[in-house]
Amino acid sequence: VVDDELEHLQKFKSGERHVDAGDMVIAEGATPGRLYTVLEGWAIRFKTLSDGRRQILNFLLPGDFLGLQERLSDVSPVGVEALTPMRLCSFPLSGLWPLYARFPSLGFDVTWLVAHEESIVDDTLLSVGRRTALESVAMLLLHLHKRATQLDLATDGCVAFPVTQTHIADALGLSLVHVNRTMRRLRQLGLYALDAEGLRLPNPRALARLADWYGTPPRVRPLI
Amino acid sequence: VVDDELEHLQKFKSGERHVDAGDMVIAEGATPGRLYTVLEGWAIRFKTLSDGRRQILNFLLPGDFLGLQERLSDVSPVGVEALTPMRLCSFPLSGLWPLYARFPSLGFDVTWLVAHEESIVDDTLLSVGRRTALESVAMLLLHLHKRATQLDLATDGCVAFPVTQTHIADALGLSLVHVNRTMRRLRQLGLYALDAEGLRLPNPRALARLADWYGTPPRVRPLI
DNA sequence: CGACATGTTGAGATGGATCAACACTTGTGG
DNA sequence: CCACAAGTGTTGATCCATCTCAACATGTCG
Numbered sequence: 001v002v003d004d005e006l007e008h009l010q011k012f013k014s015g016e017r018h019v020d021a022g023d024m025v026i027a028e029g030a031t032p033g034r035l036y037t038v039l040e041g042w043a044i045r046f047k048t049l050s051d052g053r054r055q056i057l058n059f060l061l062p063g064d065f066l067g068l069q070e071r072l073s074d075v076s077p078v079g080v081e082a083l084t085p086m087r088l089c090s091f092p093l094s095g096l097w098p099l100y101a102r103f104p105s106l107g108f109d110v111t112w113l114v115a116h117e118e119s120i121v122d123d124t125l126l127s128v129g130r131r132t133a134l135e136s137v138a139m140l141l142l143h144l145h146k147r148a149t150q151l152d153l154a155t156d157g158c159v160a161f162p163v164t165q166t167h168i169a170d171a172l173g174l175s176l177v178h179v180n181r182t183m184r185r186l187r188q189l190g191l192y193a194l195d196a197e198g199l200r201l202p203n204p205r206a207l208a209r210l211a212d213w214y215g216t217p218p219r220v221r222p223l224i
Numbered sequence: 225v226v227d228d229e230l231e232h233l234q235k236f237k238s239g240e241r242h243v244d245a246g247d248m249v250i251a252e253g254a255t256p257g258r259l260y261t262v263l264e265g266w267a268i269r270f271k272t273l274s275d276g277r278r279q280i281l282n283f284l285l286p287g288d289f290l291g292l293q294e295r296l297s298d299v300s301p302v303g304v305e306a307l308t309p310m311r312l313c314s315f316p317l318s319g320l321w322p323l324y325a326r327f328p329s330l331g332f333d334v335t336w337l338v339a340h341e342e343s344i345v346d347d348t349l350l351s352v353g354r355r356t357a358l359e360s361v362a363m364l365l366l367h368l369h370k371r372a373t374q375l376d377l378a379t380d381g382c383v384a385f386p387v388t389q390t391h392i393a394d395a396l397g398l399s400l401v402h403v404n405r406t407m408r409r410l411r412q413l414g415l416y417a418l419d420a421e422g423l424r425l426p427n428p429r430a431l432a433r434l435a436d437w438y439g440t441p442p443r444v445r446p447l448i
Numbered sequence: 449c450g451a452c453a454t455g456t457t458g459a460g461a462t463g464g465a466t467c468a469a470c471a472c473t474t475g476t477g478g
Numbered sequence: 479c480c481a482c483a484a485g486t487g488t489t490g491a492t493c494c495a496t497c498t499c500a501a502c503a504t505g506t507c508g
Contacts, residue, residue, distance in 0.1 A: 047346065049436045053354040057346050069339045069346070073440040078346065100332045104324040111324075111335045115293050118342040121349060122271065122281050122293070122302065129352045129397025130277040133464070164486065173353025175465050180488060182464095212273045216297040357496075388454065399497050404456060 014095070017088045021162070025088065026070055028079035033093050035067035041086030042162050046170065047078050056171035058120050059083075059144060059163070062151055065113040067093070083162040123213070128173040131211065133182045136172045139211035141192055145201050146215055161199035238319070241312045245386070249312065250294055252303035257317050259291035265310030266386050270394065271302050280395035282344050283307075283368060283387070286375055289337040291317070307386040347437070352397040355435065357406045360396045363435035365416050369425050370439055385423035 017036070019025055025043060026032050043060040057078065060066060070076040100107035123143070127136040148159040169179040186192055191207050193200045201207060208214055241260070243249055249267060250256050267284040281302065284290060294300040324331035347367070351360040372383040393403040410416055415431050417424045425431060432438055 047350045049350070049354060051436075055350040055353040057349055068335070069343050077343070077440065097332065100324075100328040100335075104328050104331060107328060107331045107335065108321065108324045111292070111331065111338060114335060114338045114342065118338065118345060119293050119301070121342060121345050125281055125345060125349050125352060126271045126273070126279040128349060129279040129394075130273060166486080170353075176487090177466080177489085178464050184488085212275075216301065390454080400455090401457085401498080402496055405496095408456085 014091045017090045019082045019086050019088070021082055021084050023082050025080040025082055025086070026067065026076055026078070028076060030076050031074055032067060032070060032076055034090050035065070035093055035096060036088040036090050038062050038064045038066070039087040039089050042083040043080055043086060044083060044167065044171075045078055045080050054170045055173065056167060058117060058124065059147075059171070061147055061153075064117065065110065068110070068114060069117075083167070084160075119216070124171065127211075133172070133174055133178055134185060135211045136174070137168060137179065137182050137186060138191065138207045139213045140168060140171060141186075141199065141201065142204060142207045142211060142213065143215065145199055145204070158198045158200045160197075161194060238315045241314045243306045243310050243312070245306055245308050247306050249304040249306055249310070250291065250300055250302070252300060254300050255298055256291060256294060256300055258314050259289070259317055259320060260312040260314050262286050262288045262290070263311040263313050266307040267304055267310060268307060268391065268395075269302055269304050278394045279397065280391060282341060282348065283371075283395070285371055285377075288341065289334065292334070292338060293341075307391070343440070348395065351435075357396070357398055357402055358409060359435045360398070361392060361403065361406050361410060362415065362431045363437045364392060364395060365410075365423065365425065366428060366431045366435060366437065367439065369423055369428070382422045382424045384421075385418060 016039070017025075019041075025036065028046075028048060038060050040062055043066075044056045045058050045060060045066065046054055046056045048054045060080065066080055070078055070080075096110075099110075120143075123139070127139055131139065144161075144163065145154075145159055148154055149157075153159050165179045165183065166176055168174075168183075169176045172179070174182075183192075187194075189206075190202055191210070193202065240263070241249075243265075249260065252270075252272060262284050264286055267290075268280045269282050269284060269290070270278055270280045272278045284304065290304055294302055294304075320334075323334075344367075347363070351363055355363065368385075368387065369378075369383055372378055373381075377383050389403045389407065390400055392398075392407075393400045396403070398406075407416075411418075413430075414426055415434070417426065
């Protein structure tokens with residue numbers, strides 16, 4: 001989707017960063033001075049309350065941008081944790097302004113990426129607030145499968161899926177146990193299959209109907 | 225907070241729009257060709273499922289920007305409804321790119337506004353997903369009161385409050401009845417008072433502790 | 449005056465939470 | 479090679495935060 005933007009942004013990179021699965025890319029409460037784009041791998045962006053309750057805000061896949069929302073205050077209010085080994089394109093926060101000044105079209109693209117991420121969070125908020133557990137899980141599986149497929153991460157409709165039931169629970173504001181039971185229902189309905197190979201959705205349209213969610217047709221450079 | 229940006233953005237305006245309380249600024253499913261900044265008044269940004277369940281994504285106050293997330297696809301996936309009479313600064317979508325090209329710093333500010341709105345939605349998602357009803361309502365009241373105060377809408381700690389319990393329910397993914405009972409508890413705890421004058425928070429620090437939410441110190445032009 | 453929006457309260461129902469096991473796999477150190 | 483811990487998935491039993499249904503009160507407005 002954003003190949004073009006990615007390529008340009010990389011000219012500003014000051015280095016690549018590699019992290020392992022489970023590593024924190026940005027720790028909650030840290031003061032990161034870097035921005036990243038994801039080149040490879042999956043991550044979660046999350047917040048936690050002081051007693052440990054955690055909410056996953058969204059999943060980060062290749063092409064996603066991170067570090068901007070995190071920099072609105074001195075201390076990052078969110079954490080970012082790798083779900084798989086990752087390759088990140090890194091550049092300093094101080095490089096952002098020159099980028100806008102000299103390549104306004106890239107600034108434009110950054111805005112687009114941020115707005116796009118927000119629209120995903122909007123959708124999740126609708127799920128968590130108003131959808132039932134079954135509907136929410138249906139939408140999340142469909143959403144992630146679709147994104148991965150659009151990034152060419154699918155082989156024959158099957159995408160590697162590093163997301164555990166715990167992650168799904170934390171993304172949808174549900175308990176682990178209830179996610180487990182809900183996913184059993186979806187599985188028995190034949191709406192998804194998951195094994196070592198990855199995630200498969202035999203009937204995506206039924207999932208979409210169930211979740212009342214029909215993704216947005218992707219547009220490159222949609223503004224202007 | 226954003227007076228400076230507002231002033232510049234207004235140079236691009238193609239007109240002012242006035243709407244009454246209850247009017248739709250942007251209808252769900254419409255294809256708006258305009259962007260707005262709020263000059264005066266309150267609004268909600270929301271999504272609805274096809275059976276009518278509604279989720280408010282965030283509240284729009286003076287200085288907020290709208291129309292960008294809405295324009296990521298051909299059809300606006302969200303609606304915007306005025307809670308009070310509003311005055312909006314309007315300019316055409318086609319004016320956005322020239323703005324970036326000729327005044328990169330304004331592009332920068334637009335990015336900041338979008339990222340800031342996302343951080344608010346992030347906080348709400350944490351509430352809806354992981355906070356209890358009492359905590360969620362506490363945070364919402366505190367958040368709105370703080371924003372209004374920062375915009376100088378408070379007189380003597382009291383802000384006009386056009387938000388009904390139905391809105392709070394739809395913002396927090398709760399039922400109207402439960403919001404009513406929850407607010408009664410908060411009222412009896414002396415944590416808020418609401419009358420024709422407006423909303424008053426006698427003990428904001430207790431609310432913050434209850435909600436485990438300590439807003440971000442506002443920064444103007446925080447990037448660079 | 450009635451219609452409508454908003455707030456309030458009670459009673460009962462339920463989706464989802466919590467607590468508690470247990471199975472399976474993987475990695476690790478002795 | 480085995481014992482063990484840690485992560486993940488699964489299932490049953492029970493509880494409760496919140497929902498739904500149903501009234502009713504109040505204020506506003508045409």
